[in-house]
Amino acid sequence: MKFLKYTTLFLSLLTLSAAVTSCDDDDSPSLGAIDMEFENVAGSTAIQLNSTTPYTTAAGDQFTITTLRYYISNIKLKRADGTEFVQPDSYYLIDQGIESSRKFSIPNVPIGDYSGITFTVGVDSVRNVSGAQTGALSPGDMFWTWNSGYIYTKLEGRSPQSSNLNGGIIFHIGGFKSPNNTIRTVSPAMNNNMIQVREGRTPEVHFKADVLKMFTGPNTIRFAASNNIMGGPDAVKVANNQAAGMFTLDHIHGN
Amino acid sequence: MLASNTRRNAKLLVSALIMLTIASCEKKTPQPAAPAATPYNLVLPTQLPQAVILPTNNPMTVEGVELGRKLFYEVKLSSNNTMSCGSCHQQSKAFTDGRVKAIGVDGIAHQRNAMSLVNLLWEPNLNWDGAATSLETQARVPLENPIEMHQRLTDGVSKLQQTSLYPPLFAAAFGSSTITEDNVLKALAQFERTLISSNSRYEKSLVPGGPALTLDEQKGKILFFNHPGESGNSNARGGSCDHCHSGNNYLFTSTNFTTPGGTTQYFNNGLALSADLGRFGVTRVAADRGKFRVPTLRNIALTAPYMHDGRFQTLEEVVDHYNEHIDINTADPILLVSNPTINGSLGLIKLTATEKRQLVAFLRTLTDSTFIKDPRFSNPF
Numbered sequence: 016m017k018f019l020k021y022t023t024l025f026l027s028l029l030t031l032s033a034a035v036t037s038c039d040d041d042d043s044p045s046l047g048a049i050d051m052e053f054e055n056v057a058g059s060t061a062i063q064l065n066s067t068t069p070y071t072t073a074a075g076d077q078f079t080i081t082t083l084r085y086y087i088s089n090i091k092l093k094r095a096d097g098t099e100f101v102q103p104d105s106y107y108l109i110d111q112g113i114e115s116s117r118k119f120s121i122p123n124v125p126i127g128d129y130s131g132i133t134f135t136v137g138v139d140s141v142r143n144v145s146g147a148q149t150g151a152l153s154p155g156d157m158f159w160t161w162n163s164g165y166i167y168t169k170l171e172g173r174s175p176q177s178s179n180l181n182g183g184i185i186f187h188i189g190g191f192k193s194p195n196n197t198i199r200t201v202s203p204a205m206n207n208n209m210i211q212v213r214e215g216r217t218p219e220v221h222f223k224a225d226v227l228k229m230f231t232g233p234n235t236i237r238f239a240a241s242n243n244i245m246g247g248p249d250a251v252k253v254a255n256n257q258a259a260g261m262f263t264l265d266h267i268h269g270n
Numbered sequence: 271m272l273a274s275n276t277r278r279n280a281k282l283l284v285s286a287l288i289m290l291t292i293a294s295c296e297k298k299t300p301q302p303a304a305p306a307a308t309p310y311n312l313v314l315p316t317q318l319p320q321a322v323i324l325p326t327n328n329p330m331t332v333e334g335v336e337l338g339r340k341l342f343y344e345v346k347l348s349s350n351n352t353m354s355c356g357s358c359h360q361q362s363k364a365f366t367d368g369r370v371k372a373i374g375v376d377g378i379a380h381q382r383n384a385m386s387l388v389n390l391l392w393e394p395n396l397n398w399d400g401a402a403t404s405l406e407t408q409a410r411v412p413l414e415n416p417i418e419m420h421q422r423l424t425d426g427v428s429k430l431q432q433t434s435l436y437p438p439l440f441a442a443a444f445g446s447s448t449i450t451e452d453n454v455l456k457a458l459a460q461f462e463r464t465l466i467s468s469n470s471r472y473e474k475s476l477v478p479g480g481p482a483l484t485l486d487e488q489k490g491k492i493l494f495f496n497h498p499g500e501s502g503n504s505n506a507r508g509g510s511c512d513h514c515h516s517g518n519n520y521l522f523t524s525t526n527f528t529t530p531g532g533t534t535q536y537f538n539n540g541l542a543l544s545a546d547l548g549r550f551g552v553t554r555v556a557a558d559r560g561k562f563r564v565p566t567l568r569n570i571a572l573t574a575p576y577m578h579d580g581r582f583q584t585l586e587e588v589v590d591h592y593n594e595h596i597d598i599n600t601a602d603p604i605l606l607v608s609n610p611t612i613n614g615s616l617g618l619i620k621l622t623a624t625e626k627r628q629l630v631a632f633l634r635t636l637t638d639s640t641f642i643k644d645p646r647f648s649n650p651f
Contacts, residue, residue: 065557183606247502
């Protein structure tokens, strides 16, 4: 009986909110959504945690991965006329170990054509220092304690080239204070693709994140010398590599 | 048609408003006539993650929790009426038993050490290997396992039904004096969800005006949270403990709360592989060989012996293991990172004897002395 009552209540509230929404329709644009997917790769190989088959960097170092996580935040979509849709409060933690984390939806995107997309790899400096955090920003092992904020990218694994450290490789890329700020904002090339947001049609934007690009680009990282990076100047080198080409737009479904 | 729809909607709207009013009235003055159990006011400590998920089919009630407490300490749930859940999970020892390995009603040792029962609301997976995925399903295992309490739950239910104590308690909690296996498990789970600890000396030290940590404890805290070379500071020394026992969310486990309800993570802590392959036994994934759930360090000074098989008697032995004796071929990579050698450094992580002592001093601040004396969790018999 109680259940029935609440069902009625729920339905009535639904009706109420539908009415409110339709009132707004006259002066605000219709909204759609975009699905985002991040596929983590090493060159042309899909990443598999704890794989026994190693990946090889451009410089020839071999490695396997036990943990791979990174933050994507502050997503902006750009229209051809230069105006932008900025997704408020957008923080996502892509975790290779949690399949559901590699796909997420951006709701309430105004209907239209978007010719560019920009996002931050990491967490903006404001959120690094502001109070209790929830969702993707919940405190845990992507966070440093001593006023250093979030770890933006974490890659851990093993490499035979890292023999001086018992074979481990630890890359914790983070830090928001000058001169070792590792927050990077990227705008992967769209290659003339458009993200077309329409009513009843949700495009899926598929990115590839190539971990090999963390170790090549402006700075070549060799595991014999760099195998325990926890922020600092060496993390800046990796962040610059990430900004230079780790993220590429692979394709868009559903346009 | 349209008009009648509109009228219908208006009616619904009015009824919604009325019901909202009723709902808010109900909150202030509970209806005495209602036979339903009283909702339990579960308070989550603010420093712990708030994104817990409670099962919708087992809402916590005052009567359910109190019944669960009695069942937790009820020896009739064992085959020879000698053991209860509370036998291996003693409040004074933060709900552990002080033994290397748990011993059941027939005197046979379990292959694993009894785990502490604390802050279980924040554990999406239970047991050392994460085999159980809810408290409701977990409890059946120790109740029925031949080397634990060794009694089919259906037999336990019959025993309870014949008492004068339990049928009315089940009626009050679940609306029926006919006891069921499900309701036994639900009540136990409700009680276990109340076992919340949030008042360790470490937490108290963080409150303005709270008792300060000693200098050794403060240094141990830094070693606990730091990785070697933390934040680009090559002089930063650390034990990397926080990597798996996250202190940032005050759970001191590795449950990842960036997903709703949390995700349990499993690690290989560098013990040489033995017959008990941990998580592998659940998943059969090769990479899970020798991985275990990360037990909380809350009340760790009270829960000796340590590790899944109770092999270490003291916290000093545990720290020695991580610092000096890990198997580098199987250990999680974070345990392979060394501090720069300084005078007296030992082993792989290369902490000094003084640093190890400081680390243990900090671990002892994680004891919550109110939790182990809280009368709400004690044996009611």
